[in-house]
Amino acid sequence: MIDTLVFVIGGMLAAATSILFASLGETVSERAGVLNLSVEGMMATGAAAAFGIATLSGSHALGFIGGGLAAGLLSMVFAALVLVFYANQVAAGLAVGILGLGISAFIGKPFEGNTIEKIPKLDIPGLSDVVLVGPILFHHDVMVYLACAMIFIVAYVLKRTQLGRMIRAVGENPQAAASNGIPVRLVRCGAIGFGGFMAGIGGAYLSTAYTALWAEGLISGRGWIAVALVVFGSWLPFRVALGAYLFGGISLLELSLQSHGVKLPSQLLSASPYLVTILLLAFISRDQYRLRLSRPMALGQTYRNES
Amino acid sequence: MTTRRELLALTASAVALAATANAARAEGKVKMGFIYPSPVGDVGWAHELDEGRKKIVEKFGDKVEAVTAENIPEGPDAARTMNQMIADGAKLLMIGSFGYMNDGLKLAKQYPDVAIINASGYKLDANFGNFQTRNYETSYIAGLAAGYVTTSNILGVVAAYPIPEVIGIINAFTLGAQKTNPEITVKIVWLNSWFDPNKSQEAARSLVAAKADVLFSLYQDTPEVVALAEELGVYSISTSSDMKKYAPKKYLMGMGIDWSPHFIDVAAQVLAGSFKGTSYWGGMKDGAVHAASLTPDLTPEQKKVTDDAIAAITAGTFHPLTGPVMDQDGTEKLAAGVAIADGDMASINWLVKGVETRIPQ
Numbered sequence: 001m002i003d004t005l006v007f008v009i010g011g012m013l014a015a016a017t018s019i020l021f022a023s024l025g026e027t028v029s030e031r032a033g034v035l036n037l038s039v040e041g042m043m044a045t046g047a048a049a050a051f052g053i054a055t056l057s058g059s060h061a062l063g064f065i066g067g068g069l070a071a072g073l074l075s076m077v078f079a080a081l082v083l084v085f086y087a088n089q090v091a092a093g094l095a096v097g098i099l100g101l102g103i104s105a106f107i108g109k110p111f112e113g114n115t116i117e118k119i120p121k122l123d124i125p126g127l128s129d130v131v132l133v134g135p136i137l138f139h140h141d142v143m144v145y146l147a148c149a150m151i152f153i154v155a156y157v158l159k160r161t162q163l164g165r166m167i168r169a170v171g172e173n174p175q176a177a178a179s180n181g182i183p184v185r186l187v188r189c190g191a192i193g194f195g196g197f198m199a200g201i202g203g204a205y206l207s208t209a210y211t212a213l214w215a216e217g218l219i220s221g222r223g224w225i226a227v228a229l230v231v232f233g234s235w236l237p238f239r240v241a242l243g244a245y246l247f248g249g250i251s252l253l254e255l256s257l258q259s260h261g262v263k264l265p266s267q268l269l270s271a272s273p274y275l276v277t278i279l280l281l282a283f284i285s286r287d288q289y290r291l292r293l294s295r296p297m298a299l300g301q302t303y304r305n306e307s
Numbered sequence: 308m309t310t311r312r313e314l315l316a317l318t319a320s321a322v323a324l325a326a327t328a329n330a331a332r333a334e335g336k337v338k339m340g341f342i343y344p345s346p347v348g349d350v351g352w353a354h355e356l357d358e359g360r361k362k363i364v365e366k367f368g369d370k371v372e373a374v375t376a377e378n379i380p381e382g383p384d385a386a387r388t389m390n391q392m393i394a395d396g397a398k399l400l401m402i403g404s405f406g407y408m409n410d411g412l413k414l415a416k417q418y419p420d421v422a423i424i425n426a427s428g429y430k431l432d433a434n435f436g437n438f439q440t441r442n443y444e445t446s447y448i449a450g451l452a453a454g455y456v457t458t459s460n461i462l463g464v465v466a467a468y469p470i471p472e473v474i475g476i477i478n479a480f481t482l483g484a485q486k487t488n489p490e491i492t493v494k495i496v497w498l499n500s501w502f503d504p505n506k507s508q509e510a511a512r513s514l515v516a517a518k519a520d521v522l523f524s525l526y527q528d529t530p531e532v533v534a535l536a537e538e539l540g541v542y543s544i545s546t547s548s549d550m551k552k553y554a555p556k557k558y559l560m561g562m563g564i565d566w567s568p569h570f571i572d573v574a575a576q577v578l579a580g581s582f583k584g585t586s587y588w589g590g591m592k593d594g595a596v597h598a599a600s601l602t603p604d605l606t607p608e609q610k611k612v613t614d615d616a617i618a619a620i621t622a623g624t625f626h627p628l629t630g631p632v633m634d635q636d637g638t639e640k641l642a643a644g645v646a647i648a649d650g651d652m653a654s655i656n657w658l659v660k661g662v663e664t665r666i667p668q
Contacts, residue, residue: 213504213529215529218505251506259494
């Protein structure tokens with residue numbers, strides 16, 4: 001029983017980490033008014049690049065940086081399409097996402113089906129050995145804690161800093177922001193790049209730490225979940241994070257129920273993470289007035305610098 | 308999500324087409340085309356099919372030219388790839404997925420001089436054959452070994468969907484384990500997904516948390532479950548490929564597949580112009596399946612039991628599903644001494660007593 005509790009609650013933090021990175025990145029991008037639907041492809045590119053770099057260099061740190069940069073670079077293709085060529089954000093996002101999946105297959109080809117050493121779990125002396133709490137909270141790799149820290153950093157920057165105000169202004173009303181001297185396209189470009197980098201880190205976490213394997217199709221839809229979480233979490237970092245952890249936890253609970261022989265149809269169990277997460281976040285975000293405060297009004301709209 | 312994969316595959320098949328077009332320029336060789344549903348990695352389904360192709364080239368050398376197209380999704384892309392290969396002069400097509408069956412059969416009728424063989428399918432024609440392996444024979448051996456090495460008496464299976472072949476494999480595995488350890492319980496996690504390595508790894512963890520100390524990675528094409536089992540210090544079994552290199556210490560057994568006897572046979576028929584479509588269901592006696600890298604942790608007496616079972620199955624004197632066999636509700640499905648018929652095995656939809664998890668309805 002204790003093993004299962006540790007598996008579900010402790011495992012939840014690690015299970016959510018990849019989605020959390022990606023969805024926090026997408027939150028920033030969307031708060032700046034840019035809907036980037038290429039998260040799945042960016043995660044795949046980041047995962048493949050990180051796996052290749054970590055395998056060849058033997059350094060996980062280099063892998064993560066490389067994975068983040070590769071996906072960040074890909075997001076710049078998207079940025080060029082929507083900010084320079086004024087392409088429709090939805091279409092450009094889908095196209096770049098498909099491109100990213102193709103790139104990931106290409107980079108990952110020599111490594112198809114390979115495994116890699118996982119990044120080590122941190123053992124915090126004293127804390128890691130506490131019954132139940134130790135293995136649940138204090139026996140994870142460093143990226144799990146970093147993802148957790150990113151929630152607070154992203155929330156703080158968006159809410160309390162000048163940069164955050166600029167990002168939100170650009171997502172709210174780019175024309176007004178521009179007339180106040182904010183470089184709209186530069187801010188949006190930065191937000192897109194941050195989103196790409198974070199998606200790449202999320203993908204890298206899957207391929208070099210969580211499952212520690214590269215195979216084409218590794219991301220299997222997690223990028224789409226990250227995008228959905230941003231909307232259902234009403235663009236607020238803490239709600240988005242809650243959604244990610246909830247999704248991670250229920251996915252593990254579902255498997256655990258099956259392995260304990262609970263007699264529920266497994267198809268229903270397999271669908272449960274999606275159902276529960278969506279229902280709960282929809283419930284939290286049911287206040288339409290508050291929702292309007294956090295929803296970026298210019299989300300998805302093409303901004304032309306007409307002066 | 309299908310659309311994304313399809314669009315992606317479009318590029319992939321375009322590349323594949325270019326490859327076949329180049330290959331067609333080689334003169335004086337009998338051309339053969341091999342189409343795989345997934346990328347050819349170091350291990351897994353497509354890798355084993357490609358090993359079979361390599362053996363053809365090894366055997367017939369200059370007389371054949373065998374081109375490949377990998378990661379071709381079922382549907383229009385597969386049909387187009389097949390068409391292109393035939394247009395390029397292929398005389399034999401190996402189409403490596405169940406879902407290629409209908410498109411392949413259509414082409415077989417259109418081009419009676421082209422031989423086509425289809426993995427896991429069931430349809431037949433004069434120039435259209437199908438092939439599969441009797442994996443339940445090797446899963447029985449894996450069960451015998453699992454029954455010996457487990458200390459918790461709980462065996463965990465990570466499986467995709469409950470199709471008859473998977474159910475047959477799990478039944479033989481359970482019966483084998485019960486033979487050497489009557490206390491055994493088998494737990495299954497159904498992933499309800501054909502490919503999601505992250506999820507299968509999580510499923511494996513959940514089984515270990517539920518006290519399983521042998522993990523059966525059933526049709527997971529990638530080695531994450533095997534690698535995780537090694538990390539957690541539990542035994543693992545894998546299908547399709549020998550994955551010992553991912554778990555040097557705790558690998559229990561690989562359900563090895565060898566397509567080369569059948570492929571070479573078919574290639575020889577094609578070269579002689581005598582191909583006839585048949586249903587090939589290769590077992591141990593055909594050399595199509597074998598117990599690969601069986602763990603050295605068995606005692607000599609235990610090893611003798613597995614060796615004897617392999618010998619009996621190879622000789623055809625023993626079938627893993629021989630009665631008395633009860634299903635999960637305790638209904639007798641096979642009377643004492645009666646072995647299951649091939650037709651019943653191919654459509655099996657009940658799990659034996661001792662498997663805790665139900666088949667999702």
